[in-house]
Amino acid sequence: xxxxxxxxxxxxxxxxxxxxxxxxxxxxxxxxxxxxxxxxxxxxxxxxxxxxxxxxxxxxxxxxxxxxxxxxxxxxxxxxxxxxxxxxxxxxxxxxxxxxxxxxxxxxxxxxxxxxxxxxxxxxxxxxxxxxxxxxxxxxxxxxxxxxxxxxxxxxxxxxxxxxxxxxxxxxxxxxxxxxxxxxxxxxxxxxxxxxxxxxxxxxxxxxxxxxxxxxxxxxxxxxxxxxxxxxxxxxxxxxxxxxxxxxxxxxxxxxxxxxxxxxxxxxxxxxxxxxxxxxxxxxxxxxxxxxxxxxxxxxxxxxxxxxxxxxxxxxxxxxxxxxxxxxxxxxxxxxxxxxxxxxxxxxxxxxxxxxxxxxxxxxxxxxxxxxxxxxxxxxxxxxxxxxxxxxxxxxxxxxxxxxxxxxxxxxxxxxxxxxxxxxxxxxxxxxxxxxxxxxxxxxxxxxxxxxxxxxxxxxxxxxxxxxxxxxxxxxxxxxxxxxxxxxxxxxxxxxxxxxxxxxxxxxxxxxxxx
Amino acid sequence: xxxxxxxxxxxxxxxxxxxxxxxxxxxxxxxxxxxxxxxxxxxxxxxxxxxxxxxxxxxxxxxxxxxxxxxxxxxxxxxxxxxxxxxxxxxxxxxxxxxxxxxxxxxxxxxxxxxxxxxxxxxxxxxxxxxxxxxxxxxxxxxxxxxxxxxxxxxxxxxxxxxxxxxxxxxxxxxxxxxxxxxxxxxxxxxxx
Numbered sequence: 001x002x003x004x005x006x007x008x009x010x011x012x013x014x015x016x017x018x019x020x021x022x023x024x025x026x027x028x029x030x031x032x033x034x035x036x037x038x039x040x041x042x043x044x045x046x047x048x049x050x051x052x053x054x055x056x057x058x059x060x061x062x063x064x065x066x067x068x069x070x071x072x073x074x075x076x077x078x079x080x081x082x083x084x085x086x087x088x089x090x091x092x093x094x095x096x097x098x099x100x101x102x103x104x105x106x107x108x109x110x111x112x113x114x115x116x117x118x119x120x121x122x123x124x125x126x127x128x129x130x131x132x133x134x135x136x137x138x139x140x141x142x143x144x145x146x147x148x149x150x151x152x153x154x155x156x157x158x159x160x161x162x163x164x165x166x167x168x169x170x171x172x173x174x175x176x177x178x179x180x181x182x183x184x185x186x187x188x189x190x191x192x193x194x195x196x197x198x199x200x201x202x203x204x205x206x207x208x209x210x211x212x213x214x215x216x217x218x219x220x221x222x223x224x225x226x227x228x229x230x231x232x233x234x235x236x237x238x239x240x241x242x243x244x245x246x247x248x249x250x251x252x253x254x255x256x257x258x259x260x261x262x263x264x265x266x267x268x269x270x271x272x273x274x275x276x277x278x279x280x281x282x283x284x285x286x287x288x289x290x291x292x293x294x295x296x297x298x299x300x301x302x303x304x305x306x307x308x309x310x311x312x313x314x315x316x317x318x319x320x321x322x323x324x325x326x327x328x329x330x331x332x333x334x335x336x337x338x339x340x341x342x343x344x345x346x347x348x349x350x351x352x353x354x355x356x357x358x359x360x361x362x363x364x365x366x367x368x369x370x371x372x373x374x375x376x377x378x379x380x381x382x383x384x385x386x387x388x389x390x391x392x393x394x395x396x397x398x399x400x401x402x403x404x405x406x407x408x409x410x411x412x413x414x415x416x417x418x419x420x421x422x423x424x425x426x427x428x429x430x431x432x433x434x435x436x437x438x439x440x441x442x443x444x445x446x447x448x449x450x451x452x453x454x455x456x457x458x459x460x461x462x463x464x465x466x467x468x469x470x471x472x473x474x475x476x477x478x479x480x481x482x483x484x485x486x487x488x489x490x491x492x493x494x495x496x497x498x499x500x501x502x503x504x505x506x507x508x509x510x511x512x513x514x515x
Numbered sequence: 516x517x518x519x520x521x522x523x524x525x526x527x528x529x530x531x532x533x534x535x536x537x538x539x540x541x542x543x544x545x546x547x548x549x550x551x552x553x554x555x556x557x558x559x560x561x562x563x564x565x566x567x568x569x570x571x572x573x574x575x576x577x578x579x580x581x582x583x584x585x586x587x588x589x590x591x592x593x594x595x596x597x598x599x600x601x602x603x604x605x606x607x608x609x610x611x612x613x614x615x616x617x618x619x620x621x622x623x624x625x626x627x628x629x630x631x632x633x634x635x636x637x638x639x640x641x642x643x644x645x646x647x648x649x650x651x652x653x654x655x656x657x658x659x660x661x662x663x664x665x666x667x668x669x670x671x672x673x674x675x676x677x678x679x680x681x682x683x684x685x686x687x688x689x690x691x692x693x694x695x696x697x698x699x700x701x702x703x704x705x706x707x708x
Contacts, residue, residue, distance in 0.1 A: 025540045062567075062673050090555050097551030104547060105540075194554045197561070337662070339641055354645045357638075358606070368606045371637045371664075 002132030004470055007121070009113040028098075028105035037099040044095065048086035051078050055204070088197060100190045107183045118173060123163035125456050125468075133456075133468035134475055139492030141465030146457050152485040153455065166458040176472065178447025185440030192432030201428045206305065210312060211417035214268065216279070219424040220300060225268040225281055231307060231418040234260040261304050262290035263420040267297050289422065299426045306421030313357075313373040317412040318394070320348055320382060324406050331412040336373045347385035348407065354379040359395050366393065382407045453478050457491070467494050567671030570689050574600070574681045577666045579634065579659035582643055588632065588659055591685070596628030597707025599700075600679040602667065604636050605646040607675040609694035615652045616697055622655075629704045631656045636672060637664035680707045 002008055012029070027033055051071055054063050063084055067075035082089030130136065143165050150160050150167055158169035196202035203219035209228040217224045236257045238248035244259075251257050265288060268281035289295035295302040314337070319330035329345035334352060343350040358369040359377035366377065377395030384390075384406065392409045393400040401408070451473035460466045467486060471478040475496060486493050568575060576591040590600075601617075603610035617631055624631055633656060635643050640660060647654060661667055670679070680689040680703045688706050691699070 019537060021537045021541050021544075024544060028544070088558055088561070090558050093555055093558060094551065097547065097554065100551070101544060101547040104543060108543065194551075197554050197557050337639070339639055341641060352641065355639060355641055357642070368642065370606055371604055 002129065004133070004472075006110055006114045007117040008129075009117040012109045012113060025105060025109070028102045029109040030102075031106065034099065034102040034106060037095060037102055041092070041095050041099065044083075044086065044092055047078075048083050051075060051084070053086065054084040055206075057084075087193075093194065093197070096190055096194065100187055103183045103187055107180050111177075111180045114176065118176065121168070123161050123168040123456075124166035124458055127460060127466060130456055130458070130466045130468040133470050134498050135467075135469035135479060135494040135496055137467040137486070137492040137494030138460065138464055140463045141459075141491045142463075143459070145489045145491050146459075146465065148489045149457060149485060149491060152489065153482070156481060156485070158453075158455070167456065169455040171453045172450040173452055175446055175450030176452045178443050178445075178450070180443070181446055182440055182443025185436050185438070185443055187436075188439060189433055189436030192429040192436055195429050195432065196427070203300075203424070203426045205424050207422050207424055208308070208419055209263075209422060210419045212314065213417075214281070216270075217300075217424050219426060220298070222279075223270055224284075224297070224300070225270060225279065226302070226422070226424075227266040227268065228420055228422075229264040229266055229286070231420045232260065232262040232264070233258060233307065233418070234262075260290060261307060262288055263304055263422060264288045265295055265302065265422075267295075299428060301425050303423040303425065304420065305423040308419035308421070310374050311416040311418045313376050313414055314417050315415040316376065316378070317414070318350075318378075318380075319410050319412045320345060320350065321408040321410060322348075322406060323408055333413075333415075334378065336376060349383040350409075351381040351383070352378060353381055353391070356395075359398070380409055382409065448473075451477070453481075455482055465491055467492055469494060567673070568669075568679070568687060568690070570687050572687050574679065574685050574687055575666075575669045577661075577669065579661055579666060582635075582640055582647070582658040582660055584640075586657070588657055593630070593685075595630050596683055597704065598681040599624070599629060599631045599703055599707060600681055601631065601633045601676060601695075602636055602670070602672050602678075603633055603676045605638060605642055610676040611646075611650070613676060613695040614650060614654060616695060617656065617700060618652050618654050620697060620700055623701075624704050627704055627708065629707055632659055633657065634659045634661050634666055636661055636667045636675065638662070678703060682707055 012025075051067065051074075057063060057066050064079060067079040067084060069075075071078065078084060082091065086092055146165060146167055150162065150169075153160050153167075153169040156171075158171045160167060160169045162168075199221075205217070205219045207215055207217060207226070209215050209226060211228050211231055214225050214227040216222045217226060236244045236247055236251050236259045238245045238251055244251075247257075264286070266286040267284045269284050270279045271282045272280040274280050285297065287295045289302045289304045291304050294304075315333050315335050317331040317333045319328050319332075321328050329348050330343075332343040332345060332350065334340070334355070336355070336357060339352055339355055341352045343352075354366070356366055356368040356377045356379075357371060357373040357375075359375050360367055360369045366379070369375075375396055377393060377398060380392045380394065382390050382392065382405075388406075390402060390405045390407060392405070392407075394409050394411075399409070451471050453469070453471045455467070455469045455478075457465060457467050469475075469478050469482060475498075479494070479496065483493055574590060576589065578587055578589045580587050603614075605611075614633075617633075621631060633654075635658060638660075639662070643658065643660070647658070659666075674692050676692075676694060678691045678695060679687050680691065682688050689703065691703060693699075695703075
C-alpha cells in the first residue's frame, strides 16, 4: 500500500538536509523530538508537585531555608533546580518555548506539502496509485455506469470532478486541517501562558493588612492603596442560630468551625506626593472580599486568603483605683504604636516607663519577644498628689505591684486589630487562554468528526474499471457509504486490502489514526 | 530552447526557491526563539526581584528621624564614602551583643569615611530608649526609628541583625546576616570603599 499520510507527498524535513538551517528545522520538525519535549514537560510538572510551590509555603522563613529545613537534601535540590517556582522556572519555560517551536515547525513542515498535494490533485490517478489504496476494486464496467455513480455520489454530497472517464469524488477535506488548527490553538495557549511572566499581564502578591492600616499594593506598582476597615471571622453557632443548628452534631465533633472570612476594604488611588514624601490618596471605592467573592477594581481582584490567628493590640485602657479612699481615676488609654508617656488624672500622675509589646521574662528581666503587640505589658509609675511614687508592672494575667500600694492599676478595655492576608491578582491572559483553548477544541472536533473521504474511478485495461477509496479515519464507514452505490450502478465492489482474515466489521483496529 | 538551458533554468528556480525557503525557516525559528529568550530574561530578572534587597541592587532611599527626634537622615543625601546600614530590634540578642562592638570601632569607621546607621525595626521610641539605657554603653552612631516598618518592608528584612554594605554610589555590595564581630565589621567597612 502507498503511504497516504501526507497524500504521498514528501514531508519537507525528510528531504536531505543541506544547511544548518535545514538541520535545525528538521530537528524541530521531528515528531519524536516533539514527544520527548511533551514527556519532559510532564515529568517536570509531576516532580513539581512533590513539595509545595513557593506561593504555598509559610512566609516566616525565606524559601532557601524553608525547603532545606523542612525536606532536607531533597528539599535543597528541589529548591536549587527551581522546582519551587516550577511554572516560572527558566528551564520549564525553555521546554515550553521549544515545544511551541516544534509545533510550529512540524505543522508548517506537514501542512504546506499536504495543502499543495490536495489543492492540485489530479482526477486521473495511475493504476499503481489506485491499487495502492486500502479500498480497491477492479472489474468490468462502462463509462455510463461511472456517470451514474457520479450523480449518486453527488447526492451523498461528494464534490465530484471528472476528467473524461476518470472520476474523483471528495468530501470533508477540511477535516485534514484539524491537527493544524489544533496546533495553532496550543501555540496561542502557550503564548498566553508565557505572557503571564510579564507584570503587565499577570500579577499575584499577598498583602498582610492590619485592621485600620492602609498599604500600598505592590501588584499595582504603588498606584493603589487598600485600607483594611474590618476583618470579620464568623463561626458556626448552633446555639444561637437556627440555620446553623442542623450542623450541631458535626460542630460538636469538630470544635469551632469558621463560617465566613471577610475583610471590609476601602480603595485609594495615589494622586500625588505630599511634601514629607507620604502619598496623597484619594478614595475610590469601598467594598468587601470574602472567600470565593473577590473585591474587584480596575483589572485587579482581591481575594481573602489568610488571616493572622493572633490579633494585635492597638490600644489598652486602664483605671487607677485608690484603695484608701475608694476613688477611681481614669480611664486613660495607651496607644501601643505611639504611646504617650504621662497621663494626668485629677492630680494622680501616671508615667509609662516602659512598654513590652510581646512580653516575656528573660534572664530575670522583663523583655519583648517581638515588635508585634501580641501580649503587651506595661511598666507604670503612679505618683500621688502628695508626690509619692509607686511602680506597677501590668500585663495580661500579670500584675506585679507592691502589696502595700495605695493605687491599683486595672484593665478597662482593649482595642484589638486582626491582620488579614489578601491576595491581589490580575490576569489579562485569560482571554488569550480561552481563545487558544477554543481553537484547540475546534481543531480536535474537525479532525475527529469529519473524516476526509475520497473515491477514484477510472477505466483500466480493456473493459475493466478501477475503483479505489481513501479515508483518513474509519474506512468501514466509507465502505458502508459508497459500496451500495457501486452495487446499484453495477460497478466492481471494492475490498479492504488491510483487512486480512480478521473478524468482520472489526475496523477500528486497522484505522489510520493520523492524517 | 535547448534541453540544457531548460535544465539550467529549473536549477536556478530550485535554488531561488530553496533560498527563499531557508530564509522563512530561519525567520520562523528566530522569531520564536527570540520571543522565548525575552520571556526567560524577564524571568531571570524577576527571580532577583522578589522584594528582598540583595547585593547588586541599588539601596532604596528612605528618610528617617533619629531616636531623639532631632535629625532627619536621608539615605540619598549621604555624603560620606561608604556606609554600613544595619537593621536591629531590642528583642534580638545578637543585635544587643554587637552594639558595644560597633560603638568601640565607630571612631575608626568614621576615620575611613564610613558611617554606620542602625535602623530599629518598628518599635516604639520608649522601648528603644529604655533598651539603650540598659545597654550600659552610650552609642554615638545614629539610631533611626522605622516606627511604621516601611523601610524594613522596602529592604525585605527577614532575619536580624542584618547589615548592608553600600558604596559611595548607593549600590549594595554585600548583605551580611548575623552578628558583627570586630573583624567582620572592619572587613565590611573595607568593602564599602
